[in-house]
Amino acid sequence: EAQVTQNPRYLITVTGKKLTVTCSQNMNHEYMSWYRQDPGLGLRQIYYSMNVEVTDKGDVPEGYKVSRKEKRNFPLILESPSPNQTSLYFCASSWESGSTEAFFGQGTRLTVV
Amino acid sequence: GENVEQHPSTLSVQEGDSAVIKCTYSDSASNYFPWYKQELGKGPQLIIDIRSNVGEKKDQRIAVTLNKTAKHFSLHITETQPEDSAVYFCAASKDQAGTALIFGKGTTLSVSS
Numbered sequence: 001e002a003q004v005t006q007n008p009r010y011l012i013t014v015t016g017k018k019l020t021v022t023c024s025q026n027m028n029h030e031y032m033s034w035y036r037q038d039p040g041l042g043l044r045q046i047y048y049s050m051n052v053e054v055t056d057k058g059d060v061p062e063g064y065k066v067s068r069k070e071k072r073n074f075p076l077i078l079e080s081p082s083p084n085q086t087s088l089y090f091c092a093s094s095w096e097s098g099s100t101e102a103f104f105g106q107g108t109r110l111t112v113v
Numbered sequence: 114g115e116n117v118e119q120h121p122s123t124l125s126v127q128e129g130d131s132a133v134i135k136c137t138y139s140d141s142a143s144n145y146f147p148w149y150k151q152e153l154g155k156g157p158q159l160i161i162d163i164r165s166n167v168g169e170k171k172d173q174r175i176a177v178t179l180n181k182t183a184k185h186f187s188l189h190i191t192e193t194q195p196e197d198s199a200v201y202f203c204a205a206s207k208d209q210a211g212t213a214l215i216f217g218k219g220t221t222l223s224v225s226s
Contacts, residue, residue, distance in 0.1 A: 004156075031212045042119075042202060042218035050212075059114075090156050094212055100145060101215060104156030107207070 002027050008090050013081055013112055021076045029103075031095040032074040033058065034066065036087040037107075042085035043090065047054050049074055072077030081112040115140040119217025127161070127194050128226045136203035136217050137185040139214050146179060146186045147214070151200040160201075193224045201220040 004025045013019055033048035045058030049068040063085055064079040078085060088109050094102040116139040126132050144165040149157035161178045163170045170177050179186040189198055200221050202212040
């Protein structure tokens with residue numbers, strides 16, 4: 001089954017404690033991205049990656065890092081989380097020849113206290 | 114950069130009625146316009162998309178129209194059913210692979226029986 005898997009689904013952490021949200025896709029997609037979803041603001045792109053070792057900032061990259069060492073994985077790293085990073089996070093992947101559909105993971109609800 | 118405006122933010126209809134959600138975009142270079150449906154507790158899922166060389170596309174009860182001159186596109190759902198209740202997002206992209214999506218803020222559709 002084609003899917004994007006995020007872990008964990010829920011996470012409560014304290015300010016300043018480094019965390020990583022993992023994302024893995026099994027569709028051999030070249031393009032992967034991270035979004036955060038906040039009430040009234042829709043989905044905003046944090047970072048994206050066009051391929052292995054190629055990453056770039058989206059619209060709201062401050063406070064986040066990513067890496068793309070393998071095609072299937074695209075972890076999101078918060079080095080020093082702050083309460084304003086409390087949000088619902090989605091990983092997405094897309095792009096194989098002939099198809100532009102973006103597939104989203106189930107989401108990770110992060111609370112930073 | 115691209116900006117996508119979506120209206121209305123909430124929409125309530127009776128089962129069997131039609132629902133229309135409208136989006137406008139700012140960048141005339143955008144050429145790919147997908148619509149995503151997000152059910153409670155899940156990630157967004159593509160329901161229909163349209164490219165700039167097409168004015169209308171239909172898939173059963175769902176249709177999308179695009180007016181390039183006015184830079185707006187709309188989602189039409191006919192014969193609504195309770196299972197259509199969800200948050201709907203429009204998006205725009207200007208790259209060939211349909212990546213780098215810029216999303217609208219979303220419309221919460223409620224269909225009452």
